[in-house]
Amino acid sequence: xxxxxxxxxxxxxxxxxxxxxxxxxxFAAEEMLADLKLPSLNVDHVSDWLGDGxxxxxxxxxxxxxxxxxxxPVFRLGSALFLKAYQRRNHVSAELYPGVEECLRQxxxxxxxxxxVTNQATSLxxxxxxxxxxxxxxxxxxxxxxxxxxxxSPDGLLEAALLLHIKPDQIMMVGGSVNDVxxxxxxxxxxxxxxxxxxxxxxxxxSAPDAIFDSLAEFPAYLKDEKPRAVKPRxxxxxxxxxxxxxxx
Numbered sequence: 001x002x003x004x005x006x007x008x009x010x011x012x013x014x015x016x017x018x019x020x021x022x023x024x025x026x027f028a029a030e031e032m033l034a035d036l037k038l039p040s041l042n043v044d045h046v047s048d049w050l051g052d053g054x055x056x057x058x059x060x061x062x063x064x065x066x067x068x069x070x071x072x073p074v075f076r077l078g079s080a081l082f083l084k085a086y087q088r089r090n091h092v093s094a095e096l097y098p099g100v101e102e103c104l105r106q107x108x109x110x111x112x113x114x115x116x117v118t119n120q121a122t123s124l125x126x127x128x129x130x131x132x133x134x135x136x137x138x139x140x141x142x143x144x145x146x147x148x149x150x151x152x153s154p155d156g157l158l159e160a161a162l163l164l165h166i167k168p169d170q171i172m173m174v175g176g177s178v179n180d181v182x183x184x185x186x187x188x189x190x191x192x193x194x195x196x197x198x199x200x201x202x203x204x205x206x207s208a209p210d211a212i213f214d215s216l217a218e219f220p221a222y223l224k225d226e227k228p229r230a231v232k233p234r235x236x237x238x239x240x241x242x243x244x245x246x247x248x249x
Contacts, residue, residue, distance in 0.1 A: 099217030
């Protein structure tokens, strides 16, 4: 893994790193459950279930379990209802986290190539980035459907390296979950994380990224001089930095 000062490109996670989409997801989840005549969900759990793509999210919401599965007919109906509600919502509550615009503007000014690799569908990810006015900062967006395997597989980062004509270890992964860190380690990339990401309710420090930022506004300076960062523990429900058993590769 190269020092941060030798990084040639940056790959970002989308949800929970650049954009807060949790409120729109909660809205769509509640509408789906109402259409299915199922009890309302405790919305506090939803953000802990994000990060593994739409299919797993639907299974989790319908089963009320992070590793839950529902019968295929139920999943298919629920998925259609959720997507319809989510698209009708039109990202009304989606917002960039503080410091994101500043970070992207500075990296663009510094001519650092940037891509997005997400477990969300490519079309939905592009639509969200366009809606928030930041799609122009990224050379390409790779969603779950564009890859053989989603994160924590390294496929997205390896594909990004091929498209950018650089070596994988010249990429810095910027995310917010253990899946992002594991994907980066498997690809041989550096990995830094935001402190506020969607990570199953677990503090990201237990995933041991190279650095943790409370705001991405700090990140461009990190690439230039690799300042060491002190990481303070945060109190969370769990301390095990592993995804659910059925998510692990």
